[in-house]
Amino acid sequence: MTLIDARSAGAGPDRPAAADPSLAIATAGLAKRFRGGQLAVDHIDLAVPVGSVYGFLGPNGSGKTTTIRMLLGLIHPSGGSFTVLGASGADGIDAALPRVGALVEGPAFYPFLTGRQNLARCDAADRTADLGTSRARIDHALEQVGLLAAADKRYRAYSLGMKQRLGIASGLLRPRDLMILDEPTNGLDPQGTREIRTLIRQIAAAGTTVFVSSHLLAEVEQICSHVGVMSTGRLVFQGTMADLRGRGERRIAIHTAEPDRAAKVLADLGLAGAGVAGQDVTAVLGEHAPEAINAELVRAGVPVAGLATVRPSLEDLFVQLTGEGFDVNG
Amino acid sequence: MSTDSAVQTGRPAVTAAPAPVRHWLRLLRSELRIVFVRPRNLAMLGVLAVAPVFLGFALWVNTPQPGAGGGNSGAAALIGQVAENGVFLALLAIFVLMTLILPLAIAVVSGDALAGEAGLGTLRTLLTVPAGRVRLLATKYVVIVIFSLVASALVAIVGLIMGALLFPIGPVTLLSGASVPLIDGLARLAMIVIYVATALAALGAIGIALSTFTQHALAVMATMLVVVVVSQILDAVSQVAVIHPYLPTHFWLAFDALLRTPIDWTQIWHGLASFAVYAVIFGAVAVARIRRANISS
Numbered sequence: 233m234t235l236i237d238a239r240s241a242g243a244g245p246d247r248p249a250a251a252d253p254s255l256a257i258a259t260a261g262l263a264k265r266f267r268g269g270q271l272a273v274d275h276i277d278l279a280v281p282v283g284s285v286y287g288f289l290g291p292n293g294s295g296k297t298t299t300i301r302m303l304l305g306l307i308h309p310s311g312g313s314f315t316v317l318g319a320s321g322a323d324g325i326d327a328a329l330p331r332v333g334a335l336v337e338g339p340a341f342y343p344f345l346t347g348r349q350n351l352a353r354c355d356a357a358d359r360t361a362d363l364g365t366s367r368a369r370i371d372h373a374l375e376q377v378g379l380l381a382a383a384d385k386r387y388r389a390y391s392l393g394m395k396q397r398l399g400i401a402s403g404l405l406r407p408r409d410l411m412i413l414d415e416p417t418n419g420l421d422p423q424g425t426r427e428i429r430t431l432i433r434q435i436a437a438a439g440t441t442v443f444v445s446s447h448l449l450a451e452v453e454q455i456c457s458h459v460g461v462m463s464t465g466r467l468v469f470q471g472t473m474a475d476l477r478g479r480g481e482r483r484i485a486i487h488t489a490e491p492d493r494a495a496k497v498l499a500d501l502g503l504a505g506a507g508v509a510g511q512d513v514t515a516v517l518g519e520h521a522p523e524a525i526n527a528e529l530v531r532a533g534v535p536v537a538g539l540a541t542v543r544p545s546l547e548d549l550f551v552q553l554t555g556e557g558f559d560v561n562g
Numbered sequence: 563m564s565t566d567s568a569v570q571t572g573r574p575a576v577t578a579a580p581a582p583v584r585h586w587l588r589l590l591r592s593e594l595r596i597v598f599v600r601p602r603n604l605a606m607l608g609v610l611a612v613a614p615v616f617l618g619f620a621l622w623v624n625t626p627q628p629g630a631g632g633g634n635s636g637a638a639a640l641i642g643q644v645a646e647n648g649v650f651l652a653l654l655a656i657f658v659l660m661t662l663i664l665p666l667a668i669a670v671v672s673g674d675a676l677a678g679e680a681g682l683g684t685l686r687t688l689l690t691v692p693a694g695r696v697r698l699l700a701t702k703y704v705v706i707v708i709f710s711l712v713a714s715a716l717v718a719i720v721g722l723i724m725g726a727l728l729f730p731i732g733p734v735t736l737l738s739g740a741s742v743p744l745i746d747g748l749a750r751l752a753m754i755v756i757y758v759a760t761a762l763a764a765l766g767a768i769g770i771a772l773s774t775f776t777q778h779a780l781a782v783m784a785t786m787l788v789v790v791v792v793s794q795i796l797d798a799v800s801q802v803a804v805i806h807p808y809l810p811t812h813f814w815l816a817f818d819a820l821l822r823t824p825i826d827w828t829q830i831w832h833g834l835a836s837f838a839v840y841a842v843i844f845g846a847v848a849v850a851r852i853r854r855a856n857i858s859s
Contacts, residue, residue, distance in 0.1 A: 298858075304690045306857040329692040336690065340683025344601060356592035357693035359585040402687065
């Protein structure tokens with residue numbers, strides 16, 4: 233997976249999304265301008281590999297939900313193209329949707345029906361579901377999300393976490409190749425968040441590609457293999473989690489009783505951005521080998537008490553990418 | 563496909579219907595269940611059932627003189643007949659409820675159909691299943707048609723039962739003066755129920771078209787009631803007589819033609835044609851709209 237900077241990818245609005253079988257979701261120049269003239273999604277090129285757990289990250293209002301709605305055929309794009317599991321475009325997407333489980337912008341069910349009745353209704357709308365196994369499949373989905381015991385309670389009596397889990401259960405009514413989950417942990421307490429995370433891991437372990445949107449960094453970091461970062465409608469980063477971690481400039485940090493001499497040595501070696509804070513000196517490591525720097529410091533007689541290479545935290549990277557403060561803990 | 567699933571589950575293929583039909587019937591059943599278990603709709607049907615009871619007791623306590631209404635048409639003519647024959651209570655109930663309460667019931671169901679689902683968010687759930695946009699719309703309209711029939715029949719049946727309990731039942735004296743056997747009278751009542759249900763189904767087409775434009779069920783209901791009331795007012799203003807035949811409510815009460823001999827079928831066919839035109843036009847609007855609509859609720 234190579235790093236793609238969406239801004240430099242330069243996709244024309246009419247370039248078709250490649251029907252690459254290794255991608256569960258592919259978009260090319262996908263855009264949505266709402267009637268108010270506001271560009272909610274600004275020509276993004278998503279590439280979600282089959283088998284990945286793809287974290288779709290960005291602050292609230294950055295265009296994540298609009299993108300998801302386009303991928304599911306709920307909203308017609310105003311530009312670009314998209315392919316989901318080989319089916320293209322808002323009009324053709326219904327062909328792929330039976331293989332896609334989806335939870336869009338929170339669960340939505342009938343309050344006066346029980347959890348089981350609500351799932352039965354979802355299943356009844358499915359024109360390709362196996363009619364004979366409906367009951368068994370509904371029970372299985374309820375069991376997977378741990379709602380079997382509460383299956384016959386009215387939806388209105390469910391807690392927020394149970395509602396979210398019922399939403400996920402509706403996506404599990406039949407085996408899926410792709411799950412699209414929009415903010416599945418929104419509004420949940422830490423316990424509920426952990427439950428959903430475990431559930432997503434289980435779904436992914438069964439071989440389903442998972443596309444999960446979130447504004448919570450910690451959530452994505454723990455479960456995702458790939459990440460796309462949205463900011464004000466644009467995809468500002470896309471790649472593997474490792475790509476993202478590797479994106480920050482590695483710095484060297486030296487703890488020493490003679491920081492000024494150490495800083496001079498680093499500058500002489502050609503390291504940029506040297507800074508001194510108390511007994512700590514840091515500089516951008518670049519292509520230099522830390523051990524060579526250590527040897528040079530020792531040769532110059534700098535007493536090195538500690539030496540480490542450090543990367544910026546993911547949080548720092550996100551702030552760099554999106555230009556805004558992330559709500560790290562929800 | 564269909565035989566496969568039957569074999570897998572060990573169940574005999576009950577019907578020979580192809581899979582798309584059986585899947586659609588399942589969706590229809592599910593939609594019907596939603597409409598007929600929703601507390602609000604049950605309350606609405608309750609009101610429809612109670613109205614003929616009220617009406618019956620009111621006329622029983624204060625029995626009008628036979629032919630008291632004096633008029634040859636409208637509610638007055640029907641009221642005069644009730645004391646002589648309980649069958650007319652059913653007709654009177656339909657006549658009275660057709661002015662507002664029956665249309666209101668259809669407005670409630672039409673508003674819920676798509677706008678209500680959009681407001682609740684369940685529309686996005688159904689469409690991502692995928693239920694199919696036009697398929698879902700068509701199913702919902704079929705449910706509205708069935709609901710129209712159930713609502714009209716409910717009023718007629720409760721009216722008939724109350725009429726039989728409180729008043730004599732026998733050969734039916736028609737508005738034109740001739741008397742027909744009871745069974746003939748009941749057949750005419752059944753035809754009236756179907757006629758009224760068709761009128762309501764046409765109103766339902768207007769409703770489901772409105773329902774594709776908003777996510778506020780209440781807005782749909784209010785608009786429909788405004789349409790009904792304004793249409794009825796215009797229909798009563800003789801200065802605009804030229805537009806009367808084109809008003810959606812103009813033929814709603816034309817079923818009194820079925821209470822005369824010989825039956826003036828022209829009036830009935832005009833009415834049914836008017837309902838069909840409304841249903842087709844607004845059905846087309848609804849289909850065009852649902853296909854293009856951005857579901858952002």
